Amino acid sequence: MKIRIIALIIISMTIQGIMAQKYMTKTGKIRFYSDTPMEKIEAVNHQVNSALDLSTGQIVFKVLMKSFEFEKALMQEHFNENYVESDKFPNAVFKGSVIGFQTIDITKEGKYKVEVEGDLTIHGKTNKVKTAGTLEVKGGKILAHAIxxxxxxDYGISIPTAVVKQIAETIEVTVDATYDKMNQL
Amino acid sequence: MNLMKRLPVILLLAGLVQGVSAQDDLMNMLGDDKPATEYTYATFKTTRVVLNHSIQSPAKGDLLFIISHHFGRLNQGAYDLFGLDQATIRFGLEYGISDRLAIGIGRSTYKKLYDGFVKFKLLQQSSGEKNMPVSISYFGSMGINSLKWENTDRVNYFSSRLSFVHQLLIARKFNSSFSLQLTPTIVHRNFVPLKEDQNTVFAMGAGGRLKLTQRMSVNAEYFYLLPGKTADEFDNSLSIGFDIETGGHVFQLFFTNSVPINENAFITETQGDWLKGDIYFGFNITRTFTLGRK
Incomplete structure (x- = not known):
């Protein structure tokens, strides 16, 4: 009897261990790009925090706005000071889930097309976001990519008329992250 | 036996609870990854508080073109369009050699003054692991008065044309909209008109800005001359204005009682009484060109 209980607990823990497939990165890359005939603005952040749980399909991002690096120092200053107000809203946050995560077999290397859906918060405003992307199993890591x-x-970031021609109405955001498996007990 | 029956329920419950809080769990896993030390930026919108230099320096590889106008006195009346018929002008260039070191040159119509300066960041305000309450820069400039000598009977030396300014710019950004700067100043003129005149003058400057909107602030600046002959004969400089920032340009529109634009002159040679209406309208326009890429 006791042995059976212990065995069950061990089995359930093992199952949970297999099921909790948490992956994490602190060096994800987010690049954004604004293109108008007047000015091209590009910024990249190499210190994006993100976690992915392949047992539930849940995915989260936390992006420190001050870590975006621009080509021009003045742009970076204006970005933080005038547009996203980094002092007031230091982080952008995404909480969402990967649709189709069940098809991913982490024991096999390969690339999977997925969709990601969730809430994106920038500048204190939250919007629903849905986008296509890929998840790739490679060398025990998960590579994520989405544009x-x-x-x-939509995020309450107003662009004054004086620079309306320099800043695009829609900004293209590219996400690249390489997740390492979390070691869990 | 009881335990055996309940075990699957417990496991299921545990699984459910885990499912519900999974997103927050993941979020917590990320932690709060603030950088160890956060450096303060944009204490002022541009390199001038109003007339005097601010703690801001051009970033490495940035070239600033700055053009300044001080028009005539407002109390001249409508015939001179309240002073707009006259102007004292300075145009100058400033360049960031590194994020700490900036140099600049300029030329002003006032005494046909050429000037050159260096500005070096000694301390940068920061919070976090490295906590520094203020930013401090050294500012040093040299002016060359290039007017023709009035008195040609005596021997005139080139060195007599020179004047020097040494300042410490001590600034603190209190919050995103309010910044203050104290500016202890030494002005040295190699040549002064009279024997009794002071070659070296000490002054204390104070300036600040208050942001009204994201891209506009109200700025004020005052220079107090320490007691002496200069303080007796000249007025303390007081300027109040607005900074308006539009992308690569910063417009500073202000009222001042100083005709001279350079710190070599406006601190020690201001003659104008605000209360009597000796007020001059003026502006600075700063344009940033990014030459070096980060």
Whole structure:
């Protein structure tokens, strides 16, 4: 009897261990790009925090706005000071889930097309976002890639008329992250 | 036996609870990854508080073109369009050699003054692991008065044309909209008109800005001359204005009682009484060109 209980607990723990497939990165990359005939603005952040749970399909991102690096120092200053107001809203956050995560077999290397859906919070405003992307199993790691568009207007980021020609209405955002498996007990 | 029956329920419940809080769990896993030390930026919108230099320096590889106008006195009346018929002008260039070191040159119509300066960041305000309450920069400039000598009977030396300014710019950004700067100043003129005149003058400057909107602030600046002959004969400089930032340009529109634009002159040679209406309208326009890429 006792042995059976212990065995059950061990089995259930093992199952949970297999099921909790949590992956994490602190060096994800997010690049955004604004293109108008007047000016091209590009910024990249190499210190994106993200976690992915392949047992539930849940995915989260936490992006420190001050870590975006621009080509021009003045752009970076304006981005933080005037547009996203990094002092007030230090992080952008995404909480969502991967649709179709069940098809991913982490024991086999390969690339999977998935969709990601969730809530994106920038500048204190939250919007629903849905985008296509890929997840790739490679060498025990998960590589994520997605491109989507963000409208500053949707996040309460106003662009003054004086620079309306320099900043695109929709900003292209590219996400690249390489997740390492979390070691769990 | 009881336990055996309940075990699957317990396991199921545990699984459910885990499912519900999974997103927050994941979020918590990420933690709060603030950088160890956060450096303060944009204490002022541009390199001037109003007339005097601010703690801001051009970033490495940035070239600033700055053009300044001080028009005539407002109390001249409508005939001179309240002073707009006259102007004292300075145009200058400033360049960031590194994020700490900036140099600049300029030329002003006032005494046909050429000037050159260096600005070096000694301390940068920061919070976090490295906590620094203020930013401090050294500012040093040299002016060359290039007017023709009035008195040609005596021997005139080139060195007599020179004047020097040494300042410490001590600034603190209190919050995203309010910044203050204290500016202890030494002005040295190699040549002064009279024997009794002070070659070296000490002054204390104070300036600040308050942001009204994201891209606009109200700025004020005052220079107090320490007691002496200069303080007796000249007025303390007081300027109040607005900064308006539009992308690569910053417009500073202000009222001041100082005709001279350079710190070599406006601190020690201001003659104008605000209360009598000796007020000059003026502006600075700063344009940033990014030459070096980060």
């Amino acid at each position: 989507f568009e963000v409208k500053p207007k």
